[in-house]
Amino acid sequence: MLKKLAALLGVLCLVLLVMAFDEGQVKRGVDVMRTKIEPAVERLRDRAPILRPASSPPAVAPGSRAIVGAFAAPAGAPGGDLDVDGAVLRFEGAPALRTRPHRIAFGREPVVRGMGRAADRQIELREIVPPDARTPVAASPLCDGGKPGWLAVVREGGTLHLQIWAAGPVPDAPGAVVCGRFAYRGVGR
Numbered sequence: 232m233l234k235k236l237a238a239l240l241g242v243l244c245l246v247l248l249v250m251a252f253d254e255g256q257v258k259r260g261v262d263v264m265r266t267k268i269e270p271a272v273e274r275l276r277d278r279a280p281i282l283r284p285a286s287s288p289p290a291v292a293p294g295s296r297a298i299v300g301a302f303a304a305p306a307g308a309p310g311g312d313l314d315v316d317g318a319v320l321r322f323e324g325a326p327a328l329r330t331r332p333h334r335i336a337f338g339r340e341p342v343v344r345g346m347g348r349a350a351d352r353q354i355e356l357r358e359i360v361p362p363d364a365r366t367p368v369a370a371s372p373l374c375d376g377g378k379p380g381w382l383a384v385v386r387e388g389g390t391l392h393l394q395i396w397a398a399g400p401v402p403d404a405p406g407a408v409v410c411g412r413f414a415y416r417g418v419g420r
Contacts, residue, residue, distance in 0.1 A: 302417030
């Protein structure tokens with residue numbers, strides 16, 4: 232099937248090249264090509280559902296350890312309520328934080344000991360990255376108006392514990408500065 236489509240496209244490209252020498256024929260040639268190719272593409276789409284874009288993001292499987300959902304901020308916490316959607320944390324009154332995995336720490340490690348979690352509790356350390364290639368990480372009230380660079384996150388029951396470090400060295404390196412620790416309550420999974 233794909234070989235036939237490739238052969239058809241090759242012939243059509245050759246026809247376009249020949250017609251390009253006669254400028255008056257190019258537009259008509261493109262229109263003819265489009266009317267011939269569109270039905271073939273539609274038939275391929277019908278046969279290959281994998282090529283169709285997903286209508287919605289995949290749901291988190293029941294029992295998954297992924298943190299998703301809405302969490303209410305403690306009274307007076309900067310940034311307000313939190314909505315977690317995979318690697319993105321969206322705050323009611325602060326810029327969203329896009330993250331990527333760094334490593335897993337245990338509650339007994341000095342880097343996260345201030346979170347007050349059990350010694351054997353796994354806590355995810357994540358790096359805060361720009362939301363896209365053109366936009367740098369924004370200053371945040373979660374980091375006293377500075378730029379956040381790292382965070383630790385762990386969910387225990389209906390509580391999401393979050394610790395944020397200022398941009399700079401990795402959290403367990405000398406000179407890393409903790410901006411704040413927060414505990415959010417919510418219906419997140």
